[in-house]
Structure formats: C-alpha cells, structure tokens
Amino acid sequence: MSELGVYVLTYPGDFHLSVALVKSLQHFNPGLPITIIPGEGFDRNNHPFDVPIMPEPTDDWALLGHADRKFWAFQGPYEKFLYLDADIICIRSLAPFLKQLQEASGKFVFAEIQIDDDQWRSAVADPGHSLHK
Numbered sequence: 001m002s003e004l005g006v007y008v009l010t011y012p013g014d015f016h017l018s019v020a021l022v023k024s025l026q027h028f029n030p031g032l033p034i035t036i037i038p039g040e041g042f043d044r045n046n047h048p049f050d051v052p053i054m055p056e057p058t059d060d061w062a063l064l065g066h067a068d069r070k071f072w073a074f075q076g077p078y079e080k081f082l083y084l085d086a087d088i089i090c091i092r093s094l095a096p097f098l099k100q101l102q103e104a105s106g107k108f109v110f111a112e113i114q115i116d117d118d119q120w121r122s123a124v125a126d127p128g129h130s131l132h133k
Contacts, residue, residue, distance in 0.1 A: 004102055005078035006032060007054070009069055010086045011039030017086040019048050024090040032094070037072050080104075 006025060010018035018036070025034055034051040038044065044053060057075045073083050080101055082094075101109055123129040 003078070004033070004080045004082075004098060005076075006034045006082045006084060007037050007073045007076065007078075008034060008084050008086060009037040009039055010042070012041045012043070014086040015048055021084060021086060021088055021090065022049060022051055025094075028090050028093045029095070029098075032098070033078065035076060035078075037069050037076075039069060 008018055008021055022034055022036075025032060036047075036049050036051060036053045038047075038053055042053075047053070054072055054076055057072055059075055070083060073081055082098075082101065
C-alpha cells in the first residue's frame with residue numbers, strides 16, 4: 001500500500017476533462033501517484049490514460065456497483081488519498097497541501113479555501129493579478 005495518492009473518477013463523456021486534470025497534476029507534482037477510478041461505460045482496453053486504472057473491487061465496495069464509485073477509493077492502494085472529480089484542474093504544486101495531508105491524523109481531512117469575496121472578484125477581473133501566478 002502506497003502512503004499517498006490521488007484518485008480521479010472519470011467516465012467516457014468527460015475523458016477530455018480527466019486527461020487535462022491528470023496532465024496538470026503530473027506537470028505540477030511529478031512523481032505523485034495517480035489512479036483512475038473507471039466510471040460506468042469505461043472501456044479498459046480503449047482509454048487515453050497513462051496512469052493505472054483501478055480494478056473492480058472484490059470486497060464490500062463491489063456491492064455498490066455503479067451507485068457511487070467514489071467509495072472505491074477506500075479499497076484502493078493508498079493509505080491516504082485525495083479524491084478529485086474530473087472537472088478540476090491543478091494550476092500549481094500541491095506540495096504544501098499534500099504535506100498537511102501526510103501529517104494529518106484521523107480518518108477524514110476537510111480542507112477549506114480561505115479567500116474573501118472582494119479578493120476573489122478583483123482577481124477574476126484583473127488578468128495581471130498576483131493570484132493568477
């Protein structure tokens with residue numbers, strides 16, 4: 001079992017989003033283990049990913065079927081993991097967050113982005129804003 005990794009749930013209809021997410025994670029976080037959780041309709045012989053595809057679960061998580069594949073992460077190869085939906089993109093290194101995740105204890109970790117509305121609006125309106133870096 002690996003210490004830390006990332007799961008990305010994807011379906012054939014959102015492969016374009018998932019590929020962008022995987023490539024952005026790989027670019028900003030070289031060496032970070034990434035595993036695809038295959039959604040309904042996923043063809044294991046025909047997909048665009050160069051990272052491992054999670055096998056069908058063999059324990060109690062298999063009973064869920066397609067109901068909620070997010071839970072497959074609990075039977076995967078990572079002791080601690082970050083679960084990401086396909087419609088997210090990584091725009092910088094996750095190292096500070098992953099360090100906090102590594103050091104955290106407990107079954108679940110909740111992370112909340114702290115940014116006020118005025119700061120967010122000014123960053124979105126100004127392409128030269130420092131937050132775009």
